[in-house]
Amino acid sequence: MLSFTMLILKKRKALIMSGKSPSLLVIVAHPDDESLGAGGTIHQHVRNGIPVDVHCMTGNDERNEELKKACTVLGVRNLYLSERDDFDIDMSMVHEVVATILKSRPTIIITHSEDDYNRNHQICVQIVQQAVEWASHITIFDNAHRVERIYHMEINSLHSHPHIQVDISESYSTALRALKQHKSQISKANDFYEKLYDARTRLRGVQADVKRAEAFTISLPEHAGPFYPENSVKTLL
Numbered sequence: 001m002l003s004f005t006m007l008i009l010k011k012r013k014a015l016i017m018s019g020k021s022p023s024l025l026v027i028v029a030h031p032d033d034e035s036l037g038a039g040g041t042i043h044q045h046v047r048n049g050i051p052v053d054v055h056c057m058t059g060n061d062e063r064n065e066e067l068k069k070a071c072t073v074l075g076v077r078n079l080y081l082s083e084r085d086d087f088d089i090d091m092s093m094v095h096e097v098v099a100t101i102l103k104s105r106p107t108i109i110i111t112h113s114e115d116d117y118n119r120n121h122q123i124c125v126q127i128v129q130q131a132v133e134w135a136s137h138i139t140i141f142d143n144a145h146r147v148e149r150i151y152h153m154e155i156n157s158l159h160s161h162p163h164i165q166v167d168i169s170e171s172y173s174t175a176l177r178a179l180k181q182h183k184s185q186i187s188k189a190n191d192f193y194e195k196l197y198d199a200r201t202r203l204r205g206v207q208a209d210v211k212r213a214e215a216f217t218i219s220l221p222e223h224a225g226p227f228y229p230e231n232s233v234k235t236l237l
């Protein structure tokens with residue numbers, strides 16, 4: 001039986017052979033979530049020549065400047081910013097995420113987890129799931145786009161059953177440097193964020209038998225309509 005990792009590698013090779021370039025889009029609720037949840041994974045993919053874009057749902061002048069610096073450190077291709085206040089995250093933002101998906105055209109989206117204790121992170125996932133669905137509607141958009149998979153990262157709440165752990169041993173120092181660009185946040189609560197990122201990536205590294213890792217759960221876009229023909233199959237094997 002093929003392992004899940006082998007299936008993903010086969011799929012990536014097939015994408016490259018079909019002329020579709022693989023890319024990642026990271027969608028987060030707040031500036032700093034991108035570095036804290038997936039900084040090592042972002043940089044690891046950039047190192048491998050995979051373009052990575054970031055869309056952040058909220059921000060202000062100070063935090064957006066910090067986010068720009070962090071994304072420069074990580075090597076992010078395009079950054080989609082917002083000036084929206086933290087408390088204004090709601091489902092009306094779906095069309096903004098759809099617009100980013102149609103521009104970025106990612107193979108994979110990384111976002112928050114519904115298990116996250118933070119309410120804005122939970123809503124962010126729901127917005128992303130709706131946006132992935134809408135962006136795929138060939139009856140609405142001439143340039144409709146199908147996202148293949150959604151990866152859910154960890155911030156404070158740890159996944160009890162992660163599907164995959166990305167080896168970020170070689171990207172950790174860069175990811176930490178990116179996290180430190182969020183100067184308005186990083187020294188809060190006795191350096192809580194830096195300690196959390198250090199401890200969590202070491203814990204996941206122990207589980208993955210590498211120095212440092214970031215863990216994710218994976219979900220597939222849910223579709224009963226005709227927009228994901230891959231979801232209609234003759235046999236399961």
Ligand SMILES: [Zn+2]
Nearest residue numbers: 029030033121
């Ligand atoms: Zn956040």
